[in-house]
Amino acid sequence: MKAPPFTLHRPATVDEAAGLLAALADEGALVLAGGQSLVPMMALRLAYPPDLIDINGIAGLDRIELSGDHLAIGALARHHDFRRSVVPGPFGALLARISHEIAHYPIRTRGTFCGSLAHADPASEWCLTAATLGAEMVLRSQAGERAVPVADWFEGAMATVREPEELLVEVRLSRPAEGSAWGFYEFNRRAGDFAIGAALAGYRLEGGAMRDVHVGIGAIEEVPRRLGEVEAALEGQPPGPEAFRTAARIAAGAVEPLEDFATPADYRRDLAVTAIERALAEAALAQPGQRGMAA
Amino acid sequence: MNEAPRQGSSARPGAGERLFGRAVPRLEDTPLLTGRGRFVDDVQLPGLLAVAFVRSPFAHARIRAVDCTDARAMPGVAAILTADDLSPLLTSDVVAGAMPSAAIRHEVYRPVLARDEVAYAGEAVALVVAATRHEAEDAAEAVAVEYEPLFAVADGPSALEPGAPAVHMRLPDNLLATFDFHYGEVDAAFAAAAHVVRADFDLHRGGGHSMEGRGVVAAPDPVEDRLRVWSSTQTPHALKAALCTMLGRGDDDISVSVPDLGGGFGPKLVTYPEEIAVTAVAAHLGRPLKWIEDRQEHFLVSTQERDQHWRMEMALEADGRIAGIRGALTYDIGAYTARGLNVPYASGMMLTLPYNVPSYRLDIAVALTNKAPATPVRGAGQPQATFVMERLLDLAAAELGLDRAEIRDRNLVRAEQMPCRKPLKLRGGTDVVLDSGDYPATQRAALAQAGWAGFAARKAAAREEGRSIGLGLANYVEGTGRGPYETVTVRVTRQGRVRVSTGATAMGQGLQTAMMQIVADHLGADPANIDIHLGDTAEPYGFGGFNSRQTVVAGASADAAARAVRHKVLSVAAHKLGVEAHALDIAGDLVVETGGGNRSLTLAEVAVAAQGIAGFRLPGIDTPGLQATERVVIDDMAYANGCAVAEVEVDRATGGVRVTRLAFAHDCGVMVNPAMVEGQLMGGIALGLGNALFERMAYDEAGQPLTTTYADYLLVTSAEMPEVAVSHTESPTHLNALGVKGVGESGVIPMAAAIASAIDDALDDLGVRVLRAPVSPQEVRAAIRAAEGGAR
Numbered sequence A: 001m002k003a004p005p006f007t008l009h010r011p012a013t014v015d016e017a018a019g020l021l022a023a024l025a026d027e028g029a030l031v032l033a034g035g036q037s038l039v040p041m042m043a044l045r046l047a048y049p050p051d052l053i054d055i056n057g058i059a060g061l062d063r064i065e066l067s068g069d070h071l072a073i074g075a076l077a078r079h080h081d082f083r084r085s086v087v088p089g090p091f092g093a094l095l096a097r098i099s100h101e102i103a104h105y106p107i108r109t110r111g112t113f114c115g116s117l118a119h120a121d122p123a124s125e126w127c128l129t130a131a132t133l134g135a136e137m138v139l140r141s142q143a144g145e146r147a148v149p150v151a152d153w154f155e156g157a158m159a160t161v162r163e164p165e166e167l168l169v170e171v172r173l174s175r176p177a178e179g180s181a182w183g184f185y186e187f188n189r190r191a192g193d194f195a196i197g198a199a200l201a202g203y204r205l206e207g208g209a210m211r212d213v214h215v216g217i218g219a220i221e222e223v224p225r226r227l228g229e230v231e232a233a234l235e236g237q238p239p240g241p242e243a244f245r246t247a248a249r250i251a252a253g254a255v256e257p258l259e260d261f262a263t264p265a266d267y268r269r270d271l272a273v274t275a276i277e278r279a280l281a282e283a284a285l286a287q288p289g290q291r292g293m294a295a
Numbered sequence B: 001m002n003e004a005p006r007q008g009s010s011a012r013p014g015a016g017e018r019l020f021g022r023a024v025p026r027l028e029d030t031p032l033l034t035g036r037g038r039f040v041d042d043v044q045l046p047g048l049l050a051v052a053f054v055r056s057p058f059a060h061a062r063i064r065a066v067d068c069t070d071a072r073a074m075p076g077v078a079a080i081l082t083a084d085d086l087s088p089l090l091t092s093d094v095v096a097g098a099m100p101s102a103a104i105r106h107e108v109y110r111p112v113l114a115r116d117e118v119a120y121a122g123e124a125v126a127l128v129v130a131a132t133r134h135e136a137e138d139a140a141e142a143v144a145v146e147y148e149p150l151f152a153v154a155d156g157p158s159a160l161e162p163g164a165p166a167v168h169m170r171l172p173d174n175l176l177a178t179f180d181f182h183y184g185e186v187d188a189a190f191a192a193a194a195h196v197v198r199a200d201f202d203l204h205r206g207g208g209h210s211m212e213g214r215g216v217v218a219a220p221d222p223v224e225d226r227l228r229v230w231s232s233t234q235t236p237h238a239l240k241a242a243l244c245t246m247l248g249r250g251d252d253d254i255s256v257s258v259p260d261l262g263g264g265f266g267p268k269l270v271t272y273p274e275e276i277a278v279t280a281v282a283a284h285l286g287r288p289l290k291w292i293e294d295r296q297e298h299f300l301v302s303t304q305e306r307d308q309h310w311r312m313e314m315a316l317e318a319d320g321r322i323a324g325i326r327g328a329l330t331y332d333i334g335a336y337t338a339r340g341l342n343v344p345y346a347s348g349m350m351l352t353l354p355y356n357v358p359s360y361r362l363d364i365a366v367a368l369t370n371k372a373p374a375t376p377v378r379g380a381g382q383p384q385a386t387f388v389m390e391r392l393l394d395l396a397a398a399e400l401g402l403d404r405a406e407i408r409d410r411n412l413v414r415a416e417q418m419p420c421r422k423p424l425k426l427r428g429g430t431d432v433v434l435d436s437g438d439y440p441a442t443q444r445a446a447l448a449q450a451g452w453a454g455f456a457a458r459k460a461a462a463r464e465e466g467r468s469i470g471l472g473l474a475n476y477v478e479g480t481g482r483g484p485y486e487t488v489t490v491r492v493t494r495q496g497r498v499r500v501s502t503g504a505t506a507m508g509q510g511l512q513t514a515m516m517q518i519v520a521d522h523l524g525a526d527p528a529n530i531d532i533h534l535g536d537t538a539e540p541y542g543f544g545g546f547n548s549r550q551t552v553v554a555g556a557s558a559d560a561a562a563r564a565v566r567h568k569v570l571s572v573a574a575h576k577l578g579v580e581a582h583a584l585d586i587a588g589d590l591v592v593e594t595g596g597g598n599r600s601l602t603l604a605e606v607a608v609a610a611q612g613i614a615g616f617r618l619p620g621i622d623t624p625g626l627q628a629t630e631r632v633v634i635d636d637m638a639y640a641n642g643c644a645v646a647e648v649e650v651d652r653a654t655g656g657v658r659v660t661r662l663a664f665a666h667d668c669g670v671m672v673n674p675a676m677v678e679g680q681l682m683g684g685i686a687l688g689l690g691n692a693l694f695e696r697m698a699y700d701e702a703g704q705p706l707t708t709t710y711a712d713y714l715l716v717t718s719a720e721m722p723e724v725a726v727s728h729t730e731s732p733t734h735l736n737a738l739g740v741k742g743v744g745e746s747g748v749i750p751m752a753a754a755i756a757s758a759i760d761d762a763l764d765d766l767g768v769r770v771l772r773a774p775v776s777p778q779e780v781r782a783a784i785r786a787a788e789g790g791a792r
Helices: A014-025 A038-043 A089-100 A105-110 A112-117 A125-133 A228-234 A243-253 A265-285 B031-035 B083-089 B134-140 B186-192 B236-247 B274-286 B295-301 B342-350 B380-401 B403-409 B437-452 B455-464 B510-520 B550-577 B603-609 B674-693 B751-762 B777-787
Strands: A006-009 A030-032 A052-056 A064-067 A069-075 A137-142 A142-149 A154-156 A167-174 A182-185 A198-205 A209-218 B051-056 B061-067 B076-084 B125-130 B144-149 B175-183 B195-208 B215-221 B226-231 B254-257 B289-292 B304-316 B322-334 B360-368 B420-425 B431-434 B466-482 B488-492 B500-502 B529-531 B584-587 B589-592 B600-602 B627-628 B638-651 B656-667 B723-729
Touching: A014 A052, A014 A137, A014 A167, A030 A038, A052 B403, A089 A182, A089 B403, A089 B500, A112 A125, A112 A167, A125 A137, A125 A167, A125 A198, A125 A209, A125 B134, A167 A209, A182 A209, A182 A265, A182 B466, A198 A265, A209 A228, A209 A243, A209 A265, A228 A243, A243 A265, A265 B777, B051 B134, B051 B295, B061 B125, B061 B600, B076 B083, B076 B134, B076 B274, B083 B125, B083 B274, B125 B134, B125 B274, B175 B342, B175 B420, B186 B304, B186 B322, B195 B380, B195 B674, B215 B274, B226 B236, B226 B274, B236 B274, B274 B289, B304 B342, B304 B380, B322 B342, B322 B380, B342 B360, B342 B380, B342 B466, B360 B638, B380 B466, B380 B751, B437 B466, B437 B638, B437 B656, B437 B723, B466 B751, B488 B550, B488 B603, B500 B510, B500 B550, B500 B627, B510 B529, B510 B550, B550 B584, B550 B589, B550 B600, B550 B603, B550 B627, B589 B603, B600 B603, B638 B751, B656 B674, B656 B777, B674 B723, B674 B751
Parallel strands: A006 A052, A030 A052, B051 B289, B226 B254, B322 B360, B500 B529, B656 B723
Antiparallel strands: A064 A069, A069 A167, A137 A142, A137 A167, A182 A198, A198 A209, B051 B125, B061 B144, B076 B125, B175 B360, B195 B304, B215 B226, B215 B289, B304 B322, B420 B431, B466 B638, B488 B500, B488 B627, B584 B589, B589 B600, B638 B656
């Protein structure tokens, strides 16, 4: 479990990193940010990058800033940086809540938000967050900069539209609607394990009816996504266990679950329903006036 | 070698003071917790080279060719050896396993390196020596092995089906062995039974997963033409014997030392091909070599305990007494035998022990498969036997409408039956005789602690809140203290220190502390004056750590040796002081008068006197020196017993099971150190919890391992551990002078059975039966869905 030989590059600026990527990406160069997935894969000799472009020395990439309708999250913002609210109010509380579900403490102190989006593990909490709240991925290369909406970002499990020579410099995470409240549920075998299924759900109340309903699932399918059918069933309804259960059940027919040796598709189909129901229940507890993650 | 740290003692202990039986702090903890442990990877020698192995990516393949040309030219490479290169250095190409058995039909010993065929994924094909481990791994990847993949067999039952692919090309079939346990008129018992319950069980156990993997350093000594070997092994004597035999060396040409061990848990008890290969190549090259198993190798090639499939039935009288048990067990032993048939033997032998079972027949078939060899992991077949027995009793209780505790109480061996001879033999042919204990009382203690009687009300109240809680129980008997002996030498040095040396091997249990407490009883009761040296083969006769044995067998020898040395100390001191020996005692490093006098001698003075003076008679002794070596022989095993009651909460929507509370009542005889006993129990319980709910070493149908990282192979962490209430009872065994029994494996044994029973209880309205271990949330959920008719 020793990594194969590689050359480590330590650019000081984004331009320098983009230059290195332009020169070396074709040979298999990879970007090293938190390294919590990449480095073990190298130790297992599942990844053989001849060059690693370590962006940890680039100043300013660790920024997390509210900017208009979104939160700008730089490529070096660590999971752990979200452990306390990065923005006042429920949005920050929601991100803090989710950050604690990610892996284990030492991993959270190194792994990055943008790295999770670039790695695109189906079980990633941040990928689910981006897919549900809405986000734009900002990519830099020598050719310039482009922004990709989250709906176009994922190509499959561990696959995105990022080109090898592009650096994901920032994720712009959409700010939830004023007055909305959110709930999150994830099921795993042990604390800190990869989720087997997860859901993030939120809505705001208008005259006793749910509006701006967002329901996203992660770890169920190859790619996290919002479930429009479930959202539509809730939109305009009064919240409550019956409404949540009825809408959540729609997910069973709407998802194409992942399967692996330990988890049959039927299990994840069930779990999608349970996770959505529980995320909605948590959101209901968090409505303004209650303690919790209401925006 | 382990050396006890010098700890400053605040005051010299008084005469007659005892450390035995007290929860004294472990001698091991301070060095291990402050980074002063010395493990095999800490052995550094001038000119040390690193070893990596080329391992098969296929579960079964013919090796057509091995080309090392490119790899030999890689940076840092010193040598690359294939099976053909290694063969001239060894007297045998295979590592003969311990534990021969007449039941074994095929000789399938592990090759040191595979030559023509690989029979499991990870099997070593070549050995690479390079300046660093990085370079060795780079070169290992560059060795070009031409494989012709063959059909693989990945589970026991399919290995035994007609027409199954052969696990080894040269063998006609995959049936390694059949044997049985049989006593009483079992078929007649079934014919006459008032009730019969039946079930099939799928029981899996994973690997050892010690924090420190295996590793070996071998250093030739050109001056004396000897080999010095350090290995992370539980059995240094077995390793030394194998090395001497396979390298064609004399008994005194090789020494094996065990540094601090970062856990063993069973898999380190067998001698491995890597230890032979590394030592042989070190001797051949004349260079010290180090191989440290990495975690991938641990998953792939360290032995595991594997799968047992049971088809069982139990016959009962109308009042719930057991009339007979019969059935069949298929065991998947992997591609080679490394420890004979001892896991299925232990399972079959232990099944009935806690209970009065008038008739019994178990037919055992051992199947070869294309997987890593299987050998004992902590518990060694006993948890599976307990699972089967206890689950059959739960089924019987349901069938008869009896409380699960009541049916056990009607069948448990009772205190007045002790010693209770069972119509069964240990693997060495000795009778199984339960020596002591009050099994029904132990069960009552666990039930009381768990609140068994009042649980129905709590369960009903939880059900009202939509929560499913359940309680389950399991009794066990553990065979401990496997003989025949362990050697212990006790000596008082001329500096007045007490030195204890033995080949018994510590792997984290606190053996140093236990030995110290036993010896201290006779030699001054001062931990700071006692040095313990473990795991060394300077003493030629010994075994090592397995089978919850060392405190029993090494403890008995330590007790006898310390007693003998004490006798000599007092004899010499009495001679010098001109008093009777019985008027003296040892307190710390002084021999003191007890009958009113206040004269004393230091142990150093006594030791110097005891070595003798040229031309003078020895002072009050017949043989010189304050030293004694003892090998107390104990053939019978001492049987510890206990009862676990587990409380669980089941999340019906996800199938998630959380063990919320645990009551554990047990009896391991006299306790040398109650805190260490509890430590052993807690570690065992954690492993048992893993066996119940988490740990699965999965393979696909082609024999490819699927769970080779700790993201996929789930070990229990502190977050999963419930609150545990332990209650101790001490029924001394008559089998050794100290009255001690082993406890190292006890915690593991009843856990999966108790948890399965509790899950059934939590889901009793659905009639779910957990007949497998581990059971995953996915499987629990599937059972719930099936019981609910597939509807949500």
